[in-house]
Amino acid sequence: xxxxxxxxxxxxHLHLRRGxxxxxxxPFTEQAFARALIMPNTTPTEIRTAVxxxxxxxxxxxHCRRGFTPLMTIxxxxxxxxxxxxxxxxxxxxxGKVYPQGVTTNSxxxxxxxxxxxxxxAEMERVGMVLCLHGEDPKAFCMDxxxxxLAQLCEIARSFPKLKIVLEHVTTLxxxxxxxxxxxxxxxxxxxxxxxxxxxxxxxAKLHPHNFCMPIAKRPEDRDALRRAVLSGNPKFFLGTDSAxxxxxxxxxxxxxxxxxxxxxxxxxxxxxxxxxxxxxMFERFTSESGARFYGLPLNEEKIRLIRQPFHIPEVxxxxxxxxxxxxxxxxxx
Ligand code: NCD
Ligand code: ZN
Numbered sequence: 001x002x003x004x005x006x007x008x009x010x011x012x013h014l015h016l017r018r019g020x021x022x023x024x025x026x027p028f029t030e031q032a033f034a035r036a037l038i039m040p041n042t043t044p045t046e047i048r049t050a051v052x053x054x055x056x057x058x059x060x061x062x063h064c065r066r067g068f069t070p071l072m073t074i075x076x077x078x079x080x081x082x083x084x085x086x087x088x089x090x091x092x093x094x095x096g097k098v099y100p101q102g103v104t105t106n107s108x109x110x111x112x113x114x115x116x117x118x119x120x121x122a123e124m125e126r127v128g129m130v131l132c133l134h135g136e137d138p139k140a141f142c143m144d145x146x147x148x149x150l151a152q153l154c155e156i157a158r159s160f161p162k163l164k165i166v167l168e169h170v171t172t173l174x175x176x177x178x179x180x181x182x183x184x185x186x187x188x189x190x191x192x193x194x195x196x197x198x199x200x201x202x203x204x205a206k207l208h209p210h211n212f213c214m215p216i217a218k219r220p221e222d223r224d225a226l227r228r229a230v231l232s233g234n235p236k237f238f239l240g241t242d243s244a245x246x247x248x249x250x251x252x253x254x255x256x257x258x259x260x261x262x263x264x265x266x267x268x269x270x271x272x273x274x275x276x277x278x279x280x281x282m283f284e285r286f287t288s289e290s291g292a293r294f295y296g297l298p299l300n301e302e303k304i305r306l307i308r309q310p311f312h313i314p315e316v317x318x319x320x321x322x323x324x325x326x327x328x329x330x331x332x333x334x
């Protein structure tokens with residue numbers, strides 16, 4: 001088989017940034033995806049109100065191809081009000097994202113105690129907005145932050161039984177298990193790079209800053225649990241690439257930024273993944289169906305075609321070193 005045709009994918013977790021970086025990275029996502037859930041942790045100003053989201057959507061719309069849809073999120077802070085949630089819902093914002101304080105890029109003003117946000121979660125449950133959780137507890141050791149956070153996830157799910165919750169970019173065996181056990185209102189995104197990376201690829205021999213992201217890649221058995229979740233076709237697990245561009249200088253330095261830039265090759269890489277594990281029948285479900293169904297969005301009608309041809313990943317793209325820079329994949333988007 002040298003040609004694969006799938007429904008056009010959706011990316012349910014994407015960092016586009018703003019300004020020149022946005023203009024540089026947007027074409028890669030547009031080439032492969034119909035829609036993307038755009039993360040709100042932008043600088044210098046983040047997206048935390050309905051007005052911010054409308055302005056940011058306008059910036060993207062000005063530069064994106066016709067037919068590509070940015071799906072909007074806001075960042076939930078201690079000062080976010082239930083009233084703002086109503087305004088966001090009317091403005092077409094579909095999700096609110098929690099970044100616990102200090103766990104990742106631009107999260108310094110995030111909440112420490114999730115309970116502060118319970119009135120906001122109640123309003124999201126009422127109006128039908130999805131809660132996206134960066135599921136790491138800032139007080140825990142870095143390798144344990146995700147598993148320690150799971151108790152809070154369970155409490156939120158129990159307290160708001162109709163609230164749809166996405167545990168973002170899961171990286172552990174424990175998180176996969178808990179998400180599977182919780183009711184169908186709870187799902188998880190999985191990135192392509194976490195299907196490959198372990199901590200060895202980050203610091204196992206030499207330091208590889210371009211494999212460094214949050215949550216940090218874990219143990220081989222964690223990666224294998226992510227693989228099994230994806231290959232099983234369980235609709236609770238769907239693609240959120242977490243493609244997170246940072247310039248070369250801000251990654252290759254003391255205090256390098258967390259984030260892996262995967263937008264240019266993520267769909268060819270996933271094609272190889274599903275082929276390697278002999279589960280191509282699950283490919284479209286993971287990339288193009290389960291996420292849309294969870295979010296209550298119509299499935300994309302358009303298709304994309306992958307052809308078996310060498311695809312060389314550049315060393316650097318617009319000042320950003322992509323994931324697998326310099327490597328060659330077996331598939332490309334036609
Ligand atoms: C993301 C970024 O750079 O904005 N970084 C990352 O390591 N994943 C933020 C995030 O999703 O944690
Ligand atoms: Zn992210």
